[in-house]
Amino acid sequence: MLNIAVFASGRGSNFEALHRAIEEQNIPAQIAVVISNNSAAGALSLARSLGIPALHLSQRHYPDPAAFHHAVLQTLVRYATDLIVLAGYMKKMDAEIVRAFPQRIINIHPALLPKFGGEGMYGMHVHTAVIAAGEKESGASVHYVDEEYDRGAVIAQQRVPVLPDDTPETLAARVLAAEHQLLPSVVKNIAQNHRP
Ligand code: GRF
Numbered sequence: 755m756l757n758i759a760v761f762a763s764g765r766g767s768n769f770e771a772l773h774r775a776i777e778e779q780n781i782p783a784q785i786a787v788v789i790s791n792n793s794a795a796g797a798l799s800l801a802r803s804l805g806i807p808a809l810h811l812s813q814r815h816y817p818d819p820a821a822f823h824h825a826v827l828q829t830l831v832r833y834a835t836d837l838i839v840l841a842g843y844m845k846k847m848d849a850e851i852v853r854a855f856p857q858r859i860i861n862i863h864p865a866l867l868p869k870f871g872g873e874g875m876y877g878m879h880v881h882t883a884v885i886a887a888g889e890k891e892s893g894a895s896v897h898y899v900d901e902e903y904d905r906g907a908v909i910a911q912q913r914v915p916v917l918p919d920d921t922p923e924t925l926a927a928r929v930l931a932a933e934h935q936l937l938p939s940v941v942k943n944i945a946q947n948h949r950p
Contacts, residue, residue: 759785823850865893
C-alpha cells in the first residue's frame, strides 16, 4: 500500500479526483494526510469530510523556515509517507524535503511543460499566456519535483485542444478535466510498481 501525502493550497479538486479514483479503481494506495499552508483551503475541509487527517501547516506558526520544514518532515514521517503529491500547492518545496524524498514528489501543472512553467506561471496566468501565444494545444503535465519550479522530469502529459473562442476560463476548465484523469493514472502506475 502506497501512503500518499497530498499538499494543496486551494479548492482541492485534484485531491478529490485522486481520492475517488483510488476508491473506484482499487488503486493500492491511500491518502494518509492532506497538508495545506492555507487554513481556508477547500482541500482541508474536503479531507475532513472524508475522514482523512487534514493539517494546516504554515510557515507563520514557526520561528524560522528551518523549524517549519522540520515540522513538515516530521509530519511526513509520522504518516509513513511514500509519495508526496503536490496538487495546487502554492509554496516551493524546501530543498531538504526534496532531498529526503528523491523521485518521490510529484506535481500537477496545468500546461504542457517545459512550456508555460516556472515562477509566476500558476492558475489563470498559465491559460492567459497559452492563449496569448496562439498555441493550438495545451494540457496537463505531471512531473517529478526537484529544487527548481516546474523543472523536474515530466512523467506524463495529457493534451487538450485550444479552441479559437477560448477564454482563459474555458481553457482552464478543459485542462482541469484532463488533470483529473492524468494525476490518478500516474499515481496508479506508481502504486502498482511500489515495493515497500
Ligand atoms: C490545478 O490547476 C493544478 O494544475 C495547479 O493548481 C490547480 C489546483 O486545483 N497546480 P485544485 O485545487 O486541485 O482544484
